[in-house]
Amino acid sequence: MQSLIALFEFEFFRNAILAAFMASITCGIIGTYIVSRRIVFISGGITHASFGGIGMGYYFGFNPILGAVIFGIFSALGIELFTKKADLREDSAIAMLWSLGMAVGVIFIFLTPGYAPNLMSYLFGNILTVSKEDLLYLLFLSLFIIVFFVAFYRMIIFVSFDEEFAMTNNAPVKLFNAxxxxxxxxxxxxxxxxxxxxxxxxxLTIPQAIANLFTKRFDWMMILSIVFGFLGSILGLALSYIYDIPSGAAIIFTLVILYGVIKISGLVIEKSRQ
Amino acid sequence: MESLLEIQNLSAGYGQNIVLQGVNLKIKPSDFIGVIGPNGGGKTTLLKAILGLINPISGTIQFSESMTSGGVHRIGYLPQINNIDRQFPITVFDVVRSGLMSRKRLMGRYSAEENESALQLIEEMGISDIRAKPIGELSGGQVQRALLCRALVNKPALLILDEPNTYVDNRFERELYEKLKVLNEKLAILLVSHDLGTISTYVKSYACVNNSLHFHERNTVTPELLKSYECPIQIISHGDIPHTVLHQHTH
Incomplete structure (x- = not known):
């Protein structure tokens, strides 16, 4: 325990805690939207498509995250546009984008001369090497998402719950979807x-699944997802330190265990009440 | 009497696929029209055109001045229940209030008055006890009641219902139709249904949609109507209990 507390003296560790906190906020809110709207598969597509941008960043020598931002947003808007307009099966289109992004990424990284540093950290993440710059981006995103969801909460719910009904009410459905x-x-x-x-x-999904065990309201799901996401991240970080295992994997592992424990104890409590 | 809306020579469909052609229909404030016809005949397309969800390929839909308020047509819409994601984390009260969103600016909150009118409708529909519940915990009939409140909360002049009798129990179905009868004193109703037998007790006229639209002024079921409906119903007689006699068949 002493050694865990002593960790706070290190800047990288304080940064890791901050990163975990802001990851929990952004993923807690956006994940609730993703799960409620059933666009988990679309989000998976966007995730993997963005790898193409990381590969191009390596090859052309700019920040890979910038490449990922561009690829991510274009593929997101592409999916939004194409699956509504073109006569293309949505899931097939997403799968295509999913693998195309990965393929482009692999090709560019292969073409990049020499050894690709930090490649593993893009695939599996490393909360302990998060830079000041990364933190700043995450901070801006967290603030923006909080303000956006507080200001437009009703409209977001209106457009997400029943898109067709929202359209009959002249709501800005397309704008909000985009x-x-x-x-x-x-x-x-x-x-x-x-x-x-x-x-x-x-x-983006496990904290929401845990929150969903306690509530079926959108606002509470967002708040509880942030809480459980942060709890899982901190416990996972501790686990990763104690057993010297990769932090990303430890965090996800902890979250799944957390889900299992809460789900099972819920069932046991329910049984004993009967 | 002035019509709420007038459809003239409407053709509508999706891309190359024209589903409706040469449709003419006037809806008057006191109308209670049953929209019937085979699946794929264009019932839903007609609704979508009226609701402005699809643009006509040709022809026009004109709305009277009394049908428009604040740039939005005064239409209350009850979609088919399977268009609704019942796992969505939203409470009954929030579903009902969302019917008022067309009045709101982007960041609007609900006023005390609006909350009050939503609560009053919930009370009238007999779902006060479940108003704080998420819709995932409700029965089909309860969800329909909540959706009907949402359709009515903004005081529409025309109520459009798309197959409201799917996935609901008989008791709710009868209650719903009785409710519609009362509502019809104040607003026009367009009811899409496959259940010709039951609705014939309530509707005042029929619109039979099968690529084109035939309007029947009275609510009597004629052999012609049944033929276009492609349904094994042979005789419909009215009694204390609405009942249907099916064609002789072996199982």
Missing amino acids: LLISLVALTIVLNIRVVGIILVMSL
């Missing part, structure tokens, strides 16, 4: 540094 899917893309990409491409989807 804004929200862009926020989904930004949240995914900026959290890649924290838990990585492979694991970011779990940060």
